Amino acid sequence: MDNKPLLQERxxxxxxxxxxxxxxxxxxxxxPPPQPGFQPPPPYPYPSAAAxxxxxxxxxxxxxxxxxNMYTIIQQPATTTSVVVVGGCPAxxxxxxxxxxxxxxxxxxxxxxxxxxxxxxxxxxxxCPNCGATFG
Numbered sequence: 001m002d003n004k005p006l007l008q009e010r011x012x013x014x015x016x017x018x019x020x021x022x023x024x025x026x027x028x029x030x031x032p033p034p035q036p037g038f039q040p041p042p043p044y045p046y047p048s049a050a051a052x053x054x055x056x057x058x059x060x061x062x063x064x065x066x067x068x069n070m071y072t073i074i075q076q077p078a079t080t081t082s083v084v085v086v087g088g089c090p091a092x093x094x095x096x097x098x099x100x101x102x103x104x105x106x107x108x109x110x111x112x113x114x115x116x117x118x119x120x121x122x123x124x125x126x127x128c129p130n131c132g133a134t135f136g
Contacts, residue, residue, distance in 0.1 A: 095130025 089095040105123035109116040126135045 089128035089130060089133060090135075091133040092128060092131040095128040097126040097128055097135065099124050100127050101125075 087097050089097055101120055102123045102125055105120035109120035
């Protein structure tokens with residue numbers, strides 16, 4: 001291999017040229033000078049002596065305000081929420097209804113075997129184990 005450098009020319013300088021460039025601005029990204037009549041905001045006031053007396057890491061207590069001794073109490077109406085439990089007892093609203101088969105339904109299932117099962121399912125009762133009420 002030969003020891004010739006790959007670049008015959010020098011790379012461009014890092015400082016921008018003083019020419020205007022394509023856009024006509026040579027100071028792109030520079031902060032513009034303030035406009036005439038502009039006044040900077042006033043400096044932030046120093047904290048009070050009470051804030052300076054607070055221990056390190058703790059904020060000073062807020063200043064006390066003298067408010068009148070008048071209170072406004074707003075009562076919102078109590079909302080009644082009703083929860084509907086699927087399969088819940090409509091009488092006591094605590095128990096969950098259980099399916100029980102009647103004696104006639106079981107007898108029909110045995111005597112009229114394939115069709116009797118439909119009679120057995122149609123003749124079932126729902127019973128609440130909490131209050132003992134039967135439905136259906």
